[in-house]
Amino acid sequence: MGVLGLLAVAVVIYATTFLDPNDLKPRLADAVREHTGLELSLNGPLSWTFYPRIGVTVEDASAHLPDQDSHEAPFAAFRQAEARLRFAPLLSGNIEIDGFTLDGLRLNLERDAQGRGNWERLIDTVAHQDSARPASASRRPQRVSTAGDRPLAMDIASVQVSDGQVHFEDRQHDRDMTLSSLALLASNVTSEGSFPLELSFALKGTQPELAGNISLKSQASLDLNNATYALNGLALKGSARLPTLDDEHDQSFTVNASRLAADLNHQRYTFDKAAFDGNFHVPFLGDRALPLGGEASGEVSLEDNHALLKAFALSSGQLLRLTGSGEASGLDDDLHWQGQVEMAPADLRSWLERLGQLPPTADAQALQRVGFSSRVEGDRHVAHLNNLALNVDDTALEGTAVLGLDTPLLHADLEGNSLDLDRYLPARETQASSAEGTPQAVKESAKTQTDSQASSSDDTWTLASVLDLALNLKLEALRVHGLQLENVALQAQGQDGRYRLPTLAADLYEGTLRASGAMNVAASSTTLSFEPQLAGVALQPLLRDALGRDDIFRGTLDARAALSSAFGSDASLLANLNGKASFDITDGAMIGVNLPGQLCTTAAMLQGNSTSHEWSSDTEFNEFAATLDIVDGVIKNDDLKVTLPGIDIAGSGQIDAAARNLDMALAARLVDTADTQGCPVSNTLSRIQLPLHCSGDLKDSPAQWCRFDTDAFRAILQKTAASEGQERLREHLDRQLEGKLGQRIEEKLGEDSGSNLRNAIKGLFQ
Structure with missing residues (x-):
């Protein structure tokens, strides 16, 4: 054991004595230049380290890109690097790297105004050098005679980078970001298999302003x-943290993927089972976070100019799930794409509410089930939606649509079952609230409402001024503002703020509606024109649905109009209404009142007679017609005509649509006809007009509008008395006023009012 230990020490002494690491400087510089094209400068010394492993330390090194000025900031630099060597290969005179440590890395990445990055030259060089390497070249360590000729091993036991910094400047998109405190850790780095990799850094940007932290494991x-x-x-x-979005909360996210791959030789990039999940804060959500998630698999081939999205899914908790697939070709210049997209029925209402974009709707359950599916295809300019199926609550639409991608464009041809548009409009109470109050207050309220709407919808009107629109819509049924239309066919088209409604046709309450119109939003104020025509429409159900009342009229309505209006910041739509209109109601009745019965009873009493005729509860008429002139929201009429059995009524006056009030003068004349046997009329009485004055608020009932016009009746009686003989008429009226007629007047008007009317009539002949 002692002999082996001495032998190991001898080998180390030999290697560190006769193998000077500074001899590697030229070889290292040449190798870097050969494989990457970088000009490596080793400014500090190369020295041996002995603990815990034998290694070489390099201090103060930098690398410039080819043709880069040496006075510019280097492409890459580091404060210190250490390469640890395996001991066993040294015994045979070979060098293999056991580990690599890099401290104080500085990397400068730049993209010019044309979009080319300075790192692309490095990638091109590496790819060219690797592809040019002979296939038979062996990667096993080789015995060499001098240290400067020994190759670097490609297998590294560990790589560690600490305190790194990467600065990225993108002049093409005006971006500037810095990655600091960068740390990288990898072990068993090899080109023959996979190895674990960990990366973390702090992120700070000035354009846009942001600050955060990122970590990666793979x-x-x-x-x-x-x-x-x-x-x-x-x-x-x-x-x-993105202050431009929310300066009080961090935006957090995670990305997981089964595999991300890049083939630089063929410029092919793939991703399998990539999943994204995040929580984002936006100011209008307060402290609540908006969840967003996504999944996708696909590939992009720049060499073939082709991209494939095998499957993708976008979701937001339980509120939204969008799925689909697609592919694209001609990525460089002649882009064409196609695929399938589907959104499962989702609670769009909650989604819009969380975004703070939920409009006021009459139905609190509206937009809770919204979904669609479609085949899609297009290019850089438009998207075509074919086999489109759109479901909004109980409404189902099918057809095709074309959407603009670089310019606002909507072309659609759709058919559907039924649409209750009132569900998605503000409640009637909200719409009608501005009609309450004095005429001046009403006008001011209408103006305020218009100003508020205009202020909150500037973006909508901006879009409308440039939208290219072509819409064909057919519906089995449509409900709007209480009206029920069936078999609806609508066409709308236009662009640059000028739009036309060539056709609007529908069945309406046993009759028909035909209309055309136009809208111009290109000018400083929006102008509208509309020409409706009604034929054979049942009036009672129309008034019931439109006004919520079925106690006014019944009959068959024919009407036509040519209307125009404008609205902006100075006045409401009704205040600027102009045009002409006419209507004719036939075979109808005024419901709940019998005007002939009351007038005929009065006429019989005036003539000293009585009637036993039984009258119905309604006033049936043969015709109710008028023509209207509309000027600045005021509807004027001077030819109102109502034909009743035994009574003719004529009238004139006006209605202020903006202030919602009316002022009309009516004159009823009794006629002795064969079908009114209970109402015989003398020649004198047939020439007397019974005047009525109708005025008041349109929201009141008709019974509150009209009253007997005493002043007008006095003038009529004076004129009649002058032609018929004042004394005889006075005596006749005195008898009637003191008798049953006077009693009836008091019964109808009350004792005081009746007495005043009787005295007024008598006073005409004093």
């Missing part, structure tokens, strides 16, 4: 001969 494999590199069983985790 089994790495390096095939230098074939220039293939892989990470197996990758486990990456990290956290970072």
Whole structure:
């Protein structure tokens, strides 16, 4: 044992005495230049170390890229490096590295404005040198005569890097980042198998501003001969603070992959079972984190300009799961891609709520089941969705769509079952709240609401001003603002802020709706035009669904209109409404009141007669028609015509749509007709018009709008008295007013009001 120990000591003394490590400097510089193209400068001494293993230490070394100015910061540098040697090979005169330690690494990576990195020259050189190596070259240590000619072994028991720093500057995308406190640990490093690898560093960026920490564990494999590199069983985790996103919370994530591989000779990159999971904080979520996860497998071949995504999945907890697959060709210049994508029915409402983007909806359950599936294909400019199946709650749509990728574009041809749009609009109470109050308050409220909507939807209007739109939509049923439409066919098209509605056709309450329109959002204020036409529409169910009331009218409605409006920051949509309209209601009735019965009873009393005719509870009419002129939200009419059995009514006035009030003057004239046997009318009485004045808030019932116009009736009686004979008429009216007619007036109007009316009538003839 003593002899063997002395022999080992003798060998060490011999090796360290006659093998000067500084003799390796030229060989090391040549080897680095040969294999990498780097110009290695060994500024410090090379020295032996004896404990715990024999090794060589290098201090203060740097490496410049080919053609790089020596006065520039080196591509790579280190403070100290130590190579530990295996003892047994030294006995046969060979050198094999047992371990490698690197302290104070400094690496400068740069990408120029054209997108080429300074490291790419290094990779190209390594790949060229490795591919040019003879296949028969043996990697086993060889016996050589001088230390300067001895090759470096390719197997390293361990590699350790500490206190490293990597600076990365990307001039193409204006990025600047630094990796500091970099530590790397690898053992049994070889090009013939895999070896464990651990890496960690602190990350700091100025463009964008960020700070964080990253750690990685994996089994790495390096095939230098074939220039293939892989990470197996990758486990990456990290956290970072991004002040631009949230300056109070760290964004955390993990990445796990079965295998990541790169084949530099064929420029092929693969990833198998790569999984991403993270929790992200955004300001509008408060302290709650947004979970995001993803899984994918695929490969990218730059040599073939081809990419394959075998399968991918994107999820956010239980709120979202998007899956699919695809492939792409022509990656360099003529990109074309295709695949399949599917989103399982998901609670989109909760997702939007967490993002702070949930719009107000009348139905609190809306958007809780949203999913779709489609074949997809496209290029750099557009995406085509074929065999598209879209489900939104109870609505199912099928068809095709085209989406713009570099410009806003939406072309779609869809068919569906039914859509209740009211579920996704604000509740009616919210919409109607601005209609309450005084006319001036209403106008101010409408303006405030419009300003608020315009302020909150600037991005939407910006998109609308540049969107290329072509939409064909067919629905079995559509509910909007309470109206129920069936067999709906809609076309919309336009671009650059100018859009048209060439066709809107639907069945509407036993009748039809036909309409066209246009919208211009390119100007400073948005302008709209709309031309609807209704034919044979049942009026009572229309009013029931539109206004929530079925106690006003029934009948068949025909109507048409040509309307236009504009809205911006100065006025509401209704305040700028202009146009013309007309309507005609036939075979209808005013519900809950019988106007002929009341007037005929009064007429019989005025003539000293009585009637035993039984009247219905409604006022049936043959026709109810008018034409309308609309100027700045005020609807004016001067030809209202209502034809009742035995009564003709004419009227004129206006309705302020923005202030939601009306002011109308009506005149009823009794007519002696064959079908009103209970209402005989004298020639004198048939010439007297019974005036009504209707005014008030549109939200009130019609019974609250209209009242008997005493002043107008006084003027009518004076005119009639002058033509018929004042004294005779006065005596006749006195008898009637003191008799049953006076009693009926008091019954209808009350004792005080009735007395006042009787005295007013008498006063006309004093």
